Amino acid sequence: MTQCCFLRVHPLFFWFWSFHHRMALALCPQVLCSLGGWLSLYISFCRLNKHRSFEWSCRLVTFTHGILSIGLSAYIGFIDGPWPFTHPGSPNTPLQVHVLCLTLGYFIFDLGCIWRFAWRKSIKKYHAWRTRRGEERQLKQNGHLKTH
Numbered sequence: 001m002t003q004c005c006f007l008r009v010h011p012l013f014f015w016f017w018s019f020h021h022r023m024a025l026a027l028c029p030q031v032l033c034s035l036g037g038w039l040s041l042y043i044s045f046c047r048l049n050k051h052r053s054f055e056w057s058c059r060l061v062t063f064t065h066g067i068l069s070i071g072l073s074a075y076i077g078f079i080d081g082p083w084p085f086t087h088p089g090s091p092n093t094p095l096q097v098h099v100l101c102l103t104l105g106y107f108i109f110d111l112g113c114i115w116r117f118a119w120r121k122s123i124k125k126y127h128a129w130r131t132r133r134g135e136e137r138q139l140k141q142n143g144h145l146k147t148h
Contacts, residue, residue: 027097027101030097030098030101030105031101031104031105031108032105033101033105034101034102034103034104034105034106035105035108035109036105037102037105038061038065038105038106038109039109041061041064042057042058042061042109045057045060045061054116054117055113055117058113058116058117061106061109061113062110065103065106068102069099069102069103069106072095072099072102073099076093076095076096076099080093080095081093
């Protein structure tokens with residue numbers, strides 16, 4: 001046992017912490033490469049579809065992600081294995097980790113698209129909702145205005 005900040009900690013904890021920290025650091029470049037891939041696909045869709053909006057290209061990337069993730073998940077589940085119903089909780093294969101990094105990079109890209117394209121729409125929806133709520137407060141239960 002070691003003393004660390006007035007706590008008694010088993011040395012195995014430090015090995016476990018450093019192992020997961022190193023594994024997370026190893027996955028970060030894969031996720032960043034995936035994000036770069038989705039961004040480059042978005043830019044190429046924007047250049048190919050100049051007559052469409054930028055949001056259209058973002059939706060094409062979303063469609064591409066859907067097709068790719070369904071295909072890869074089906075391949076992993078049915079062909080590559082392990083079958084998730086007979087081997088639940090088994091360690092992840094390298095292909096599963098790569099698909100996870102690919103999907104995580106997409107979700108970071110999608111979060112950026114939401115901030116970019118849906119922020120103004122959500123503000124407008126919130127403003128319209130608040131305006132309606134203000135008008136409803138002026139009405140009585142029987143439908144007459146409070147100030148007559």
